Amino acid sequence: MLNLDRLRVLYAVRSHGSVSAAALALRVTTSAVSQQLAKLERETGQRLLAKSGRGVRLTDAGRLLAEHAERILSQVEVAHADLEAQRGQAVGELRVGAFATAARGLFPAALATLRGAHPQLRPTLREMEPEEALRVLARGDIDLAVVLDWYNRPLALPGGLARVTLFDDVADIALPVAHPLADRSEVDLTELADEHWVSWPPGAICHDWLMFTLRGRGIEPKIEHTAFEHHTQLALIAAGLGVAVAPRLGRTPVPDGVALVPLRGSITRRVYAVWREGSTGRPSVRAAVAALHEVSPDG
The missing domain is CATH 1.10.10.10 (Winged helix-like DNA-binding domain superfamily/Winged helix DNA-binding domain)
Incomplete structure (x- = not known):
């Protein structure tokens, strides 16, 4: 055997x-x-x-x-x-992977909701980039992934996976408060062509999106500083060291010295919950997706 x-x-x-x-x-x-x-x-x-x-x-x-x-x-x-599904209850272990701002902006409330509604469910969270989350989900190392893609650069979904949209996360431009554009009601990316940028590190999905988008507007970005953590990026901007795209999910608290200006045309990234098709009937997966919907900005 x-x-x-x-x-x-x-x-x-x-x-x-x-x-x-x-x-x-x-x-x-x-x-x-x-x-x-x-x-x-x-x-x-x-x-x-x-x-x-x-x-x-x-x-x-x-x-x-x-x-x-x-x-x-x-x-x-x-x-x-x-x-x-036959038992009809969300029980046992549920392994979840999520990108950093979802881990901070969604999961504290979502996990608390799950704990209150399903005390026999044991969800565990691992922070990871979307592409990695999809790979380990497809392999069976996690049960549910929360991932994102940008409005102009969709994320390919491997076969055998199912997904549902949770919400669209709007992005603003983060500027030092002394910046000439800081008091504007909106700003266009082309107006930032000569700026020094604070970005995610190369290889991160949001860094690759930023390079793709700026180059698509005829801008060769000057990446001055990189950091995975959004709060580190905002701290650099508060010190007057550059500008950045700042999605709203998980962004607060915003430090003094940072001005947030909406982008013209409403640049967004879409946030999804993804699971293996074979898990569609699991009450634990359905309960987790419902909790994520409940705590989402559009929930």
Whole structure:
């Protein structure tokens, strides 16, 4: 009889590409992963891994079993969803991933709502970028993701996932209060062509969007400072060190020294809840989505 936990480890190695990456995703040691794989090889009587340079690769038998493991784990998830739906209650663990401002601006209230309404549900939150959240959701490492895309740059959704829109998050321009445009009722991005920008680090979805959008307006942005945390960005602006796009979700408190001016044309990013299609019937997923709707700005 094949052990389900060992199949999960094999599938993680295939999904993440290495034993160390699988161990990180599974939150265990690399030696624990190696031990589980060695036991699985003894159970199957097949060699599942082979050395490849400094790492390992799956053998033909390993790839074949990993493909079966993916289907088996998917069926286990459907069975879990069906049992939870049959019981009709949101119970057990619910693993959620969300980008930083959603983690700050939505989840304290959403998790408190879930705790009050569903005391047998144990939601856990991990902060992560949207693209990473979709990857780990598709692999089964989390159960629900809250992600975003921008009005002019949609985020591709992998197959097998379902989503619902929570709300549109409006973005303003954050300026030092002494800036000549700080008292305007609105400002256009083209008016900021010569500014020094405070941005998210390269590779972050919002940084890539900012570069794409400004270059689309004929502006080559001068990125002076980068920070993942919005409050760090606002602190830099309060010190007179640049300007930034500042979405409203999770933005407060805004420090003294920062002026927020609406952007002409209402630039927005759309916030979604995403889950695997096999989890659609889970009461815990439905309860979490309902809580997110309830605490959303449009809720």
